[in-house]
Amino acid sequence: KQSVAQRMEYEERRRDLISGISHDLRTPLTSIRGYLDRLLEGIATTPQMRKRYLAAMKIRTSDLERLVDSLSEYNRLENSLYRCQMEQVDLKRYIESYLRENRGEAEKENVNIDFSCQDGVYYVLLDTSEFKRVFDNLFTNTIKYRTKRKSQVSIRLRRTDNGIMAELTFSDDGPGVPSESLERIFESFYRADAARTHAGEGSGIGLYLSRLIAEKEKGYIQVESVYGKGSCFSVFLRMEK
Ligand code: ADP
Numbered sequence: 001k002q003s004v005a006q007r008m009e010y011e012e013r014r015r016d017l018i019s020g021i022s023h024d025l026r027t028p029l030t031s032i033r034g035y036l037d038r039l040l041e042g043i044a045t046t047p048q049m050r051k052r053y054l055a056a057m058k059i060r061t062s063d064l065e066r067l068v069d070s071l072s073e074y075n076r077l078e079n080s081l082y083r084c085q086m087e088q089v090d091l092k093r094y095i096e097s098y099l100r101e102n103r104g105e106a107e108k109e110n111v112n113i114d115f116s117c118q119d120g121v122y123y124v125l126l127d128t129s130e131f132k133r134v135f136d137n138l139f140t141n142t143i144k145y146r147t148k149r150k151s152q153v154s155i156r157l158r159r160t161d162n163g164i165m166a167e168l169t170f171s172d173d174g175p176g177v178p179s180e181s182l183e184r185i186f187e188s189f190y191r192a193d194a195a196r197t198h199a200g201e202g203s204g205i206g207l208y209l210s211r212l213i214a215e216k217e218k219g220y221i222q223v224e225s226v227y228g229k230g231s232c233f234s235v236f237l238r239m240e241k
Helices: 002-040 047-078 091-108 128-144 206-216
Strands: 087-090 111-117 123-126 151-160 165-172 220-226 230-238
Touching: 002 047, 047 206, 087 091, 087 128, 091 111, 091 123, 091 128, 091 151, 091 165, 123 128, 123 230, 128 151, 128 165, 128 206, 128 230, 206 220, 206 230
Parallel strands: 111 151
Antiparallel strands: 087 123, 151 165, 165 230, 220 230
16 A cells, blocks of 8 residues: 555656656747747848847757756766765865855855854765755755845854764745745755746756755755745754764
């Protein structure tokens, strides 16, 4: 009985997933088709207009490329084809060096990042290239979904569970996640934004992959959010002695 229930749940998720992918693929395709029709009908009469249409088509084509890339990335991880290359990393130094490289990009978008951390070292076992996806995803989501003209993102690192775990949190003052979507945002291809207003900017697999990677690294991810106020994503990783 349990396995039948599991299969049905899996089937339902697969159906949702396929309708989500079709929707996200159709949006740029419809747009490219529209520009092509207009070009063929000769509506673009000047070379400047033709160039504008072609440039718009190029942007939509990049959106499609990104979607297809995330699909193969999803497939790669789903099939567990990758091998973890674990190494001991001081999470604090990792974050400081990440921020040195990426803080500028956030500031360009008027997002102020502040990082706070208790003293000491935070040794964890990580596959740094995989973990970068987790960090990138949480970091870019806070920028992508911001709603204020000037936003504030706080990154905090601390020890929890009597020093057994390291907790890394990203708190933002963005739109928050509706309570009915809180668990679902970690599902593949799920996007809380029902109207898909950010259609070209994501695919809904970032958090799914982040959870998968964190779990492979013997950790987990949680979210707390007040809709309309902001979100707080936390990654917990087991510390090395
Ligand atoms: P994507 O950003 O490509 O849609 P994710 O898996 O990273 O995919 O996120 C899933 C959904 O969770 C997003 O579509 C968005 O609705 C919601 N979400 C993620 N991060 C945030 C955030 N910081 N603030 C508000 N909503 C968020």
